[in-house]
Amino acid sequence: MSSRRGGAGVSRPRKHLTKAMLLPMVQASVREQSLTSHLALVACRDGHGNGHLFNELMRTVYLAWFLQEDGYGNEPVRRFKTAEHAVEAALELAHAANEWVLAEDAVPVFESLLALRDAQLATAPLHKIISAEHRLRQFLAGTASSPVPDADPEQLS
Incomplete structure (x- = not known):
């Protein structure tokens, strides 16, 4: 009896995920990433921002979006779009x-998205976080203006 599953196509072997890749990030890394995002928000809120800090805020928002698409979060699309427009x-x-x-x-919107990101970092497996970072790099290398779709008009009310 063959161990191959029926089908005409040849499938690639699945990449083996290590135990570390299946678990959430280590707490020290979670705290470091969280602190970076929260300090960027405080600086930008208080008028001490700069291009790097605003980029950090958008990086956080987009990574949160990608992880939400993978099932880690349920924030309304309009919240992500509001964050983009505020930046x-x-x-x-x-x-x-x-x-x-x-x-x-715009500060409360960012606070809620940073809280989402903190929860994602604490619960999502490392391979999902790495995948979100890969998707962010792909977006940045492309020509799209946003990875977040326009909010549905019904969601805006």
């Missing part, structure tokens, strides 16, 4: 007036 507005202000500050009304 775009902040970058326009920085370009026009050299003020690197996040709008006050």
Whole structure:
């Protein structure tokens, strides 16, 4: 009896995942990534932001989005889009007036997305986090303006 499953196509062998890849990140790495994101938010909220810190905020938002797509989270799409628009507005202000500050009304959105990201880092297996980082690199190398789809008009109400 053959151990091959029926089918005409040849399948590639699955990549073996180590125990470490199947478990969540080690706590020290979770704390380090979380702290980096939260400090970026505080600096941008308080008017001490810069291009690097705003990039860190968007990196966090996009990684949270990719992990949510993999089943780790249930935040509304509009929250991710609001975060994108808030950073775009902040970058326009920085370009026009050299003020690197996040709008006050956007802070709660970022706080909720950072809380989501913290939960994802604490629970998602390492291979899912690495996959999300790979997807972020692919997005950055491409031409799309956002990995987050436009919010459904019904979700905006």
